[in-house]
Amino acid sequence: MKTATETVNEVLGRRLSAVEAVRTALDEVERRDEGLGAFVSIDRDGALRDAAHVDGLVAKGGERLPLAGLAVALKDNMSTKRGTTSCGSRMLADYRAPYDCHVAERLQAAGAIIIGKTNMDEFAMGSSTESSAFKVTRNPWDSARVPGGSSGGSAVAVATGMVPAALGSDTGGSIRQPASFTGVVGVKPTYGRVSRYGLVAYGSSLDQIGPFARTAEDAALLLSVISGHDERDSTSVDHPVDDLLGQLERPIEGTRIGIPQEYFGEGLDSEVRSAVNDAIGLLEEKGARIVEIELEHMKYGIACYYIIATAEASSNLARYDGVHYGHRTAKPEDVIDLYSASREEGFGSEVKRRIMLGTYVLSSGYYDAYYLRALKVRTLLRRDFTRAFEEVDVIAGPVAPSTAFGIGEKLNDPLAMYLADVYTISVNLAGIPAVSIPCGFDGKGLPIGLQLMGPAFSEGRLLGLAHQYQLLTDFHNRTPTCVQ
Ligand code: GLN
Numbered sequence: 288m289k290t291a292t293e294t295v296n297e298v299l300g301r302r303l304s305a306v307e308a309v310r311t312a313l314d315e316v317e318r319r320d321e322g323l324g325a326f327v328s329i330d331r332d333g334a335l336r337d338a339a340h341v342d343g344l345v346a347k348g349g350e351r352l353p354l355a356g357l358a359v360a361l362k363d364n365m366s367t368k369r370g371t372t373s374c375g376s377r378m379l380a381d382y383r384a385p386y387d388c389h390v391a392e393r394l395q396a397a398g399a400i401i402i403g404k405t406n407m408d409e410f411a412m413g414s415s416t417e418s419s420a421f422k423v424t425r426n427p428w429d430s431a432r433v434p435g436g437s438s439g440g441s442a443v444a445v446a447t448g449m450v451p452a453a454l455g456s457d458t459g460g461s462i463r464q465p466a467s468f469t470g471v472v473g474v475k476p477t478y479g480r481v482s483r484y485g486l487v488a489y490g491s492s493l494d495q496i497g498p499f500a501r502t503a504e505d506a507a508l509l510l511s512v513i514s515g516h517d518e519r520d521s522t523s524v525d526h527p528v529d530d531l532l533g534q535l536e537r538p539i540e541g542t543r544i545g546i547p548q549e550y551f552g553e554g555l556d557s558e559v560r561s562a563v564n565d566a567i568g569l570l571e572e573k574g575a576r577i578v579e580i581e582l583e584h585m586k587y588g589i590a591c592y593y594i595i596a597t598a599e600a601s602s603n604l605a606r607y608d609g610v611h612y613g614h615r616t617a618k619p620e621d622v623i624d625l626y627s628a629s630r631e632e633g634f635g636s637e638v639k640r641r642i643m644l645g646t647y648v649l650s651s652g653y654y655d656a657y658y659l660r661a662l663k664v665r666t667l668l669r670r671d672f673t674r675a676f677e678e679v680d681v682i683a684g685p686v687a688p689s690t691a692f693g694i695g696e697k698l699n700d701p702l703a704m705y706l707a708d709v710y711t712i713s714v715n716l717a718g719i720p721a722v723s724i725p726c727g728f729d730g731k732g733l734p735i736g737l738q739l740m741g742p743a744f745s746e747g748r749l750l751g752l753a754h755q756y757q758l759l760t761d762f763h764n765r766t767p768t769c770v771q
Pocket of ligand 1: 459
């Protein structure tokens with residue numbers, strides 16, 4: 288399996304054509320995806336046409352194409368003019384976006400080729416990719432298990448080498464947790480680092496797009512292309528984009544790593560705990576300084592997140608009324624019936640649950656008790672991180688309390704599903720960046736992820752540390768048996 292960096296170098300060095308690279312990816316999808324269900328749509332003809340175009344640019348000396356010939360996949364909540372943008376929902380099953388999202392434009396301008404769109408939990412609400420209206424995506428390390436979610440399709444596409452890299456979105460862990468469950472690298476950038484223009488909104492103050500790849504180096508390459516200011520997203524930050532690749536060589540020595548006790552408490556699986564501790568031990572051996580820290584308000588993270596995220600979701604999803612977008616019921620009795628029947632038929636049960644929760648916490652009489660209070664807790668949590676980053680450069684911990692769970696295991700117990708997000712959601716509430724990297728396997732052979740969190744705009748530092756860790760370990764080089 289070639290990395291993204293190797294592929295691009297070969298294409299720019301004319302040892303491989305973009306058409307060949309894309310054809311290989313398309314063939315891999317055809318060969319492997321039937322049993323896994325990572326993709327919801329493939330654009331074979333369009334991708335091969337785009338690849339031929341990139342080959343033409345390379346022939347003319349395309350040195351300004353940092354992703355030349357790279358086949359990529361996008362989570363299906365990123366709008367693309369070509370094909371559908373379904374968000375894993377019946378509501379948008381046939382929806383064709385009239386424009387390309389910002390990240391699709393950036394990728395294409397850099398010479399990458401979008402080969403298809405990947406499966407996800409409906410409207411990105413979930414942690415298992417089981418709530419997609421179309422199919423369940425399976426974990427390639429054990430097909431009876433979930434790949435994590437909500438960006439499970441993108442994670443599986445990369446873990447199996449169908450594509451060297453893909454994009455997902457992370458509102459409360461949806462890049463990092465599936466990266467951890469499938470043994471790949473996933474990055475949730477600083478809020479505002481990557482434009483959300485054309486990303487179908489779930490929780491707008493939390494949503495952020497980021498890359499999946501097998502190496503930190505590849506993730507840095509992709510992130511440097513999609514980062515930067517975009518005036519079409521009012522929350523996109525006008526902050527210079529660091530040289531992410533240039534920071535990969537930064538030594539581990541001297542890095543101050545904070546270990547929050549809250550990340551190692553009750554409920555953490557013992558094999559995950561020991562793999563994460565081993566990873567931290569290795570970093571310490573290489574000269575990192577380990578500092579115990581406290582994130583006092585983390586215990587309120589889940590409650591706070593599930594109020595804010597659902598409140599924002601209930602507002603964002605009000606637009607699906609059967610008139611403007613997506614599914615419309617066949618024979619409405621009147622206009623109210625048009626709205627309610629279209630929504631009843633178009634949305635799945637998890638989405639409906641979130642809309643009801645969100646509407647409730649925003650309703651008059653409950654707004655102060657729930658929504659407003661959650662906003663205050665969010666500020667406290669944010670302050671915990673600010674204070675911690677006065678003492679340390681990076682915070683390390685697990686990504687998820689367990690390895691991949693079984694398909695169906697938590698489906699009828701939404702609270703158990705929400706509780707499993709305990710280590711990822713605080714990062715979104717605080718708006719800071721975090722990376723998930725493979726750091727071991729449990730006794731069943733399932734991957735375990737290490738989470739590295741940093742202050743706003745510290746992506747370079749996080750990816751540098753991740754890269755140095757990957758130079759010392761080979762967890763990221765193992766491939767699922769179904770691929771060998
Ligand atoms: N599991 C979380 C949720 O269901 C996070 C999802 C995400 O990051 N999109 O809301």
